[in-house]
Amino acid sequence: MADERWVEIGAVEDVPRPGARRVKRTGKPFPIAVFRTADDRVFALVNHCPHRGAPLSEGYISDCTVSCALHGWVIDLETGKAQAPDEGAAAKVPLQIVEGRIYLAAWAVAAPGGWE
Ligand code: FES
Numbered sequence: 515m516a517d518e519r520w521v522e523i524g525a526v527e528d529v530p531r532p533g534a535r536r537v538k539r540t541g542k543p544f545p546i547a548v549f550r551t552a553d554d555r556v557f558a559l560v561n562h563c564p565h566r567g568a569p570l571s572e573g574y575i576s577d578c579t580v581s582c583a584l585h586g587w588v589i590d591l592e593t594g595k596a597q598a599p600d601e602g603a604a605a606k607v608p609l610q611i612v613e614g615r616i617y618l619a620a621w622a623v624a625a626p627g628g629w630e
Pocket residue numbers: 563564565566567568582583584585586587
């Protein structure tokens with residue numbers, strides 16, 4: 515996929531199912547977390563819980579949510595929003611999958627990255 519708006523990160527199969535992996539990036543305060551659900555959906559969020567900033571990649575994935583490992587806030591992987599009554603959101607990162615390869619929006623990655 516020759517399109518400079520997207521950066522290839524790796525294969526869907528590189529991410530545990532269910533699970534998450536972090537993506538390196540430079541010039542930004544937090545890495546990106548790429549999540550894979552048990553039914554093989556893939557999402558990307560900035561790896562920073564909207565509560566107190568714990569890494570969401572270390573949380574527990576259930577259906578289409580991740581429960582933060584620190585205090586248990588539940589974050590919707592599709593929107594990045596915390597479930598009520600909690601409020602706030604982790605920033606969502608645009609993602610495409612082409613032939614089993616994961617591409618993230620170039621503006622979010624900031625520099626050619628890869629898995630941490
Ligand atoms: S830091 Fe994530 S729930 Fe508190």
